[in-house]
Amino acid sequence: MPQTKLGTFHDASGKITVAVFERKAGNQQAHFHDFACTVPDDMVVIGGGAEATNRPPNGALLTASYPNQNLSAWLASSKDHERPQPHFLKVYAVGLKIAGMTRDALLQHIHIGRSVSELAQHPEASESVPPGFLLISGGFHVNWLDFNPQGGNLATASFPENAFSWKARSKDHMTVSSAILSVYAIGIRENLPVGRVQHSIQTKDSGHAAHPSTTADVLSGFALVGGGAEIHWRGEGNLLWQLRPTTDLANQDFSAGGKDHMKPSPATLTAYSIGIKIV
16 A cells, blocks of 8 residues: 655754654554555654554554664554454654765664563563664564464553663463564664764653553654653553554654553553754
């Protein structure tokens, strides 16, 4: 299916350009695996997200949101769980280019790291960027198919745990189903040939709800590059169905949504937005 450019944004210096792209599946499916949204050839993908559904009767949840190997596309996966819910998955990609640098030159200043969890029912993992780099985004991939194709393990968190490290978590739900979780950290070198990069991580907490949701704005003067969310769940659990970079030209932000599933389990959620600028 074709994809759409949702908006183009700049930092205060005018040197940074980011663009947000969306691709929506043409057919409803119960499960999606590595559904891709690409960025133009002159851009590097440095962030993204995905949106399944929280609509009745059952909803569908996220199992992956992460970059491909050469940073040309963002990949997403989703699934219904225990109860059927065919849905149209949307995947979002955030592309970056910087004035005075070609794509190949910019790639030399981008770091992508990956860490893998142990096999577990509630896996979690963290990955950091090296010294001299600033964390600008991250992602996750829950590998549940190799271990229990009839079960499933679902995302509950993918977020910057501090200024240099990205963390992700997932869980089985109602049915025992262990998985291995991969987490990705994306960084940019602080000192570029065209100037020094600063980053800003902003947060916003939701209310306590069965379907918690909230939006974290990007600080003025910065350009959106990434975002994430952490659900603070107890009991049966509350699961991510939405990680969405801005679709509003009037404001740069990152939205996130979670939901309980099959059994009541209200929770709160923290959304994160990350912006960068050159000074």
